[in-house]
Amino acid sequence: EAGVTQFPSHSVIEKGQTVTLRCDPISGHDNLYWYRRVMGKEIKFLLHFVKESKQDESGMPNNRFLAERTGGTYSTLKVQPAELEDSGVYFCASSLLNQPQHFGDGTRLSIL
């Protein structure tokens, strides 16, 4: 089966611009998660979707971040406007209910 797919693998943008990250979960996985790792720090939870609904968005850093999962399939994470501290690796994961999460390769976001 295909794994969790993230696009792009790397994005370089200037401060103030907008970037949209995409995640395609494993087919049939209702649960979709976003995480972020800022350089040298731990991987931190951002939010959790169950199908198209946001189950937990307690980790979203501020209102410059917007996550959507229209139709309960793929998800997007938009950063607008991007700031320097947003640089890091953004991971997406998906799972069946109460099962271990499967992670994508991540999107490395660099803000200049």
Place this chain on the structure above:
Amino acid sequence: AQSVTQLDSQVPVFEEAPVELRCNYSSSVSVYLFWYVQYPNQGLQLLLKYLSGSTLVESINGFEAEFNKSQTSFHLRKPSVHISDTAEYFCAVSESQKVTFGTGTKLQVIP
């Protein structure tokens, strides 16, 4: 609230030597425990997990971890490491659908 501590940020070890990567956690309820591995230029992969049952869990590539409730630990061990084990290892805990990660331990296997 749950948290995970990985005290060692880097662990150098010679090839074929044993290794232990330490992990301690805190949580107010029963948890699930995981080790994830990130090989160079790759994403996170699940290495092994403890959900219930036997406290000793094993991976297909020779790693094992033991859940110790009294010491709140889930240390990762391998009796003989290989060059290909060079990677960053993350201990993680989950008490709901949210996973909390440690800061990671970089295992550097020296030929």
